[in-house]
Amino acid sequence: MLTLHYNPLTVAPTIAIVLEELGLDYTAVLVDFVTKAQAAPAHLALNPKGRVPVLVTDAGVLTETGAILYWLAAVHGPHLVPADAFQAARMRETMYYLAATLHVNFAHALRGARWADRQASWDDMTAKAPETFAASLAYLEGHLDLAPFVVGDGYTLADPWLFVLTAFASRLKIDVADYPKLAAHQAMMNDRASVQAARAKGVLA
Template identity: 35%
Template sequence: MKLFFALKTISLASQIALEEAGADYEVIPVDLQAGEQRSEKHLALNPLGRVPVLVVAGKSLTETPAILSYISRRFPESQLHPEAEMDIARMESFNSYLCSTVHIAHSHRMRGYRWADDVAAIESMRKKVPQTMSECFGLIERNLFSGPWVLGSRYSLSDPYLFTMASWLEGDGVDIRKFPLIQDHYQRMSERPAVKRAIAKADAALGAAARDAQL
């Protein structure tokens, strides 16, 4: 398996899941600043020109909820996927909220051009990000988070997903300390061996790519 990723993107959630599952995979960095996501080679993997992309046996999987679900089903021994029907539904509901609402709110900070051409409108969206992200995480803290993990006592696919988005809060102008449950979750996630391995592996791949570019 090959995971195409970019630094400080939602790709990290899928990579953590791969590490939790003990999967044998390769990480391949995509330089978004250089526009590699719009290259013919990358568009052949994902016509949307985004990351992550998980390539399995020559076939591309895109969209984080689908990639996470595939990983959990491919590696059932990882127990990343709940067994109870209600827990499965709760996890899918939570992940859908992250994908359809929280990620969009975050994207308004640097990708407002997806929704508007007017410069003033794009700037207005950018300025509103601290408010919208605070509202999103406030809702998660109050209503959607069970603790100590998203679904309660059992770790699931929702945890690396939430952790990755929580890592964006500082850049979005939001103080994570406003949300003590999420802050505690973020700290515990940071200490998990799979998270440390994922970050180290991504850093190594980025370093290797930088060295190759200088040759």
């Protein structure tokens, strides 16, 4: 039994896409950010960080997109990690960058209170976020294979994560069409049955 706690406008749909990709049954529970459900006791009992995604498994509760993805691959889909050690490391290189840099650059637009206390500081971070997010997109555009996947011609854990975070660009008024390889990756991912299934269930915006 798998239960995904998600919000469609976050990184959490990455997990839903992989669950769909693997054909796994799961229950999706919306964490409503409008009512601040992520900070309510019921959610904090699952994830004291007050974030999504959370995946509840028979073995226990998992948080952090990367950890959940690695668990899903280890238990249900080893083919989502390249067999070649160097290619697997290339996949992880991208995943760590997505988590630690691209996603954090986006968070500066909306979540300045994590890092500073003054409105002027938040405004400054919000103003800067499109620049740093665009710089990250340019890095990814220049350095990833995207031929057509993050790591060559095989779909891996990095692909749904890149897809979901790249889609945040429009919320910073960045046009992904300015990054042709990333735009092609978006289009390709949008065509996948797993992405369409997650969207049909409302887990992906």
